[in-house]
Amino acid sequence: MSQPVSTAVKVGKTSEAADGGAIPRHVAIIMDGNGRWAKARGLPRTVGHREGAEALRRVLRASAEFGVDYLTVFGFSSENWKRPPEEVTDLMGLLRLYLRQEIAEIDEKGVRLRVIGNRDRLSSDIIQLIEEAERRTAGNSRLNLTVALSYGGRAEIVSAAQQLAKAAQAGSLDPEDIDEGAFQRHLFTSDMPDPDLVIRTSGEKRISNFLLWQSAYAEYVFMDKLWPDFSGEDLKIAITEFGGRKRRYGAAG
Ligand code: FPP
Numbered sequence: 001m002s003q004p005v006s007t008a009v010k011v012g013k014t015s016e017a018a019d020g021g022a023i024p025r026h027v028a029i030i031m032d033g034n035g036r037w038a039k040a041r042g043l044p045r046t047v048g049h050r051e052g053a054e055a056l057r058r059v060l061r062a063s064a065e066f067g068v069d070y071l072t073v074f075g076f077s078s079e080n081w082k083r084p085p086e087e088v089t090d091l092m093g094l095l096r097l098y099l100r101q102e103i104a105e106i107d108e109k110g111v112r113l114r115v116i117g118n119r120d121r122l123s124s125d126i127i128q129l130i131e132e133a134e135r136r137t138a139g140n141s142r143l144n145l146t147v148a149l150s151y152g153g154r155a156e157i158v159s160a161a162q163q164l165a166k167a168a169q170a171g172s173l174d175p176e177d178i179d180e181g182a183f184q185r186h187l188f189t190s191d192m193p194d195p196d197l198v199i200r201t202s203g204e205k206r207i208s209n210f211l212l213w214q215s216a217y218a219e220y221v222f223m224d225k226l227w228p229d230f231s232g233e234d235l236k237i238a239i240t241e242f243g244g245r246k247r248r249y250g251a252a253g
Contacts, residue, residue: 014196015067021243024196026070027063028218030210031056033202033226046090051228053094057102062232063143064109066239070144070192074210078152081121092126095149099129103136110142116188117151144192153212160186189214197242201227219245
């Protein structure tokens with residue numbers, strides 16, 4: 001399952017649901033709307049994020065149940081560092097809690113946890129928790145949960161370009177050999193299939209720098225639900241919509 005795939009368009013091997021619809025192999029989610037959920041209830045944003053973490057637990061369970069192989073979620077973008085320090089501290093606290101409290105269950109359920117993004121700005125205790133969680137679950141293969149943290153799609157592409165340029169400068173890579181496959185092998189997601197389905201909640205219709213390269217041929221489903229209200233049933237709705245789409249990867253229909 002974790003063999004590097006060298007073709008540029010890593011087509012998801014979709015399976016079939018009981019009702020005959022296709023199940024996306026890789027679902028990626030922009031979990032948006034925690035703040036608005038809290039505001040609508042006169043609660044601090046913190047509470048919205050806490051409820052958001054609950055929604056993630058539900059969606060992880062539902063993904064395993066539906067037979068999704070890869071679930072990738074946008075936990076914290078490289079731009080989110082610009083939020084008020086209290087909110088950043090709070091989100092990091094939630095992450096710490098998630099990594100400490102959930103890891104036993106995640107491991108028990110056969111989930112492999114990985115974190116992608118720039119770790120430079122993360123505190124050393126969080127980096128240690130991430131490394132421990134990744135080590136502990138490295139042998140699991142029922143479902144791959146990837147959390148994008150301090151992640152930005154453009155920065156990821158720039159970093160791949162830098163690595164390729166350095167290899168070319170050192171003489172270990174012929175610039176003629178820089179193709180889409182070579183680029184893809186230098187992304188955080190080098191050993192994952194591309195997302196088949198990208199979901200964004202809260203009614204916003206933007207990509208926001210999430211998996212830019214990887215989502216070139218993904219199907220997008222935008223839903224009005226705020227993330228803390230998102231349920232396994234909502235995931236099913238998105239998957240059903242995905243199942244009704246005709247994917248052509250640029251070819252004639
Ligand atoms: C977007 O809502 C959500 C986030 C920036 C963070 C997502 C975090 C969680 C779901 C918490 C649990 C996750 C982990 C990995 C511990 P927003 O704050 O942008 O909402 P708004 O647009 O309504 O203000």
